[in-house]
Amino acid sequence: MPSRPKILLADDDPDLLELYRELLTRLPSQPEIRLANSGLKALALLEEEPFHLFICDLKMPRMDGLQVLAVVRRKYPQLRTVVLTALTDEQLRSRVYALGVDLYWQKPGNEQEVQLFLDCLESLLSREAEGGFRGVQSKSLVDIIQLECLSQNSTLLRITHGPLTGRIWILGGELVDAETEGLVGEEAFARILSWKSGTFEQLPPEPDRPRRIFKSYNALLLETAQAMDESDAAAPAVVEPERVTPPSPMEQIAAMEGVDCVLHFGRAEGSPAESRGAETPEVTLQWARRTLDRFQHMGERLAVGPLQDIEVSSWQQHVGLAPVGEGGLLMGWLGRQPPGRVAEQLRKAVALLHP
Structure with a gap:
């Protein structure tokens, strides 16, 4: 007997969580349903057990739906993802699809919309x-x-x-x-x-x-x-050998444990930059360049030797910054990291980019 699919539903409104749980029980595949009342709780559940489908609201406190989905798409690329929201912003909708989300759906307002939504979910699950x-x-x-x-x-x-x-x-x-x-x-x-x-x-x-x-x-x-x-x-079958492309250094860095975003950049204004998972790469790039320049100049004035790395942390995020050749590398982690992990992963990342 095939196992039942598992759905994770994330929304900060407990009433809506219960309402949508009831709706999802109408799916023909009779899925198991788990609930998360925050983005951090959803990520914790995804770490604990595998799911077939993740349904997420966009407006949540502390860690919003876009931040959650950026992590989910990178760490669980095979997981099907759905946004269920009351927002009607077309630009936001484009951003959601650009993350790789399977379906963007406005919260249904009548029985016909509910049934259409359930049909789409069942199609994804099947x-x-x-x-x-x-x-x-x-x-x-x-x-x-x-x-x-x-x-x-x-x-x-x-x-x-x-x-x-x-x-x-x-x-x-x-x-x-x-x-x-x-x-x-x-x-x-x-x-x-x-x-x-x-x-x-x-x-x-x-x-x-x-x-x-x-x-x-x-x-x-x-x-x-x-x-x-x-x-x-009419066409003869042609079997092509499978080509396996090794992951790039940036892809390897983004896949490191706990990493939420990565930005590799040149120091000069207008020089190229490459990012993974950064929500606002241009703003982050400007901050990273300014910060790296200021700390390196400070080190030169104090004559304490070359800069190795910079760490900035809060209860919500940990950020590491290090020079790489003629440029720099910024890495971000969700939540405060254990002592030594940021410096260790920065060293590994720098070695990948600048062997």
Whole structure:
């Protein structure tokens, strides 16, 4: 007998937690449901046991939903994630999808919206983990478009497949237009849907986009799927050897125990910087450069030798800063870290970046 899926639900409102727990019991898969009344509690539960689905509110005290999701997406990339919120900000919605969240859903206000939400959750739970588009870890592009149309959303999807880029416009749950490689409308839509993998980004909608797709999304998806099936049947199977790309130094640093964010930067203004998990990388970059410069100048004036590292901590976060070649490295951890851990992980990270 297959095990029941497990759902973790995080919201700081105890009444809503109980309400949504009751709603989730209506799912056909009869999941086990755990509740967390804060972001930190949710992260602690995720450390203790595996889950199939994580549902998170955005407005929570101390550690908000975006911070929680940034950690979850990095530490548990196979975990399906859903945002359930009362906020209607399109820019916020784009930020959420950019983190790799599977579904952004406004809190349902009637029985029809509740049932639609439950249908989407059941679809996420029933789908086996397999290759797909980054941003919705286990879904094909067809799944992504169906979710947007079922939710009656308005958005612009920008899809990248290797060197290729395509765009699909959706307004009020209807396909409006598509373009890629000089193609537009239905022809471009079919070409984009033939891509098996890639990345996607959710951009603000463009209400004035001229309409060049007039068929319903269901009809168009069906036609495209049939055309792809015929093409696959006619083409000989080609088995390509699996290529394993080793993780970059930044990916290795971001995967270190407890690490919440990483920023590697050049010291000069305008020099390149690379970040992982930083919510406001530009602001963090300016602070890191200023802080590193000031402490190095202080060390030179006091003649105490070269700067090794800087640590800043509070009850909520621990930050370490160290020089790396002609630049610097900032690392952040959630909560206060044990003595010695920050310095040790900084040394390892510097060695990865500047062997």
